[in-house]
Amino acid sequence: MSVRHSLLAILDQGSCYGYQLRAEFDRRTGCIRPLNVGQIYNTLERLERDGLVTRGDADAQGHVYWQITDAGSLEVARWLRSPVAHGLVPRDETAIKLAVAATLPGADATAAIRTQRAAALAHLQELRQATFPGGDGDSPEGLAWALIMDSMILSAEAEVHWLERAAQRLAAHPQHTVGIGLATERPRRGRPAKSA
Numbered sequence: 001m002s003v004r005h006s007l008l009a010i011l012d013q014g015s016c017y018g019y020q021l022r023a024e025f026d027r028r029t030g031c032i033r034p035l036n037v038g039q040i041y042n043t044l045e046r047l048e049r050d051g052l053v054t055r056g057d058a059d060a061q062g063h064v065y066w067q068i069t070d071a072g073s074l075e076v077a078r079w080l081r082s083p084v085a086h087g088l089v090p091r092d093e094t095a096i097k098l099a100v101a102a103t104l105p106g107a108d109a110t111a112a113i114r115t116q117r118a119a120a121l122a123h124l125q126e127l128r129q130a131t132f133p134g135g136d137g138d139s140p141e142g143l144a145w146a147l148i149m150d151s152m153i154l155s156a157e158a159e160v161h162w163l164e165r166a167a168q169r170l171a172a173h174p175q176h177t178v179g180i181g182l183a184t185e186r187p188r189r190g191r192p193a194k195s196a
Helices: 003-011 018-029 037-049 068-083 093-103 109-129 141-174 174-178
Strands: 053-058 064-068
Touching: 003 037, 003 064, 003 068, 018 064, 018 141, 037 053, 037 064, 053 109, 064 068, 068 109, 093 109, 093 141, 109 141
Parallel strands: none
Antiparallel strands: 053 064
């Protein structure tokens, strides 16, 4: 998630102070993942360093208002037009855990899949039963919350489906689940020598 770009996009609507940015972020994301105020101020300082926002003077209550620069507005427009990139390198801890379990001698990858599947189903049920905490689900905040919840539900459903497929793969290839011992050849340190 790009907190940096989200805060910039909010500032593109008008000047805000830190706690105000936090409240606006929560309103626009359905309060699904509240931000730490320290994270907001650290992000603002990095945005200022990068020339995307400027720090204003403090008001009578001590609130320091931040304004977006022209470069910041251009960055928001670029971010909103660009797709979120998904790399080929897995960042899913569950996938990595199961891949390692399937190759460790003595590890029960099937049991790990059953345990994770039970947890994923419980999480999916919890998500499906969640209701918008703000009351009016037809409000703009309710729409933001519903969009985030739809994403989370579909991701949880995908995890359950993937775990079922992983169990099928293990069942179809029991000879591969006996484990991989440590390699006898040790990797060399440093970069490989260049060929002439």
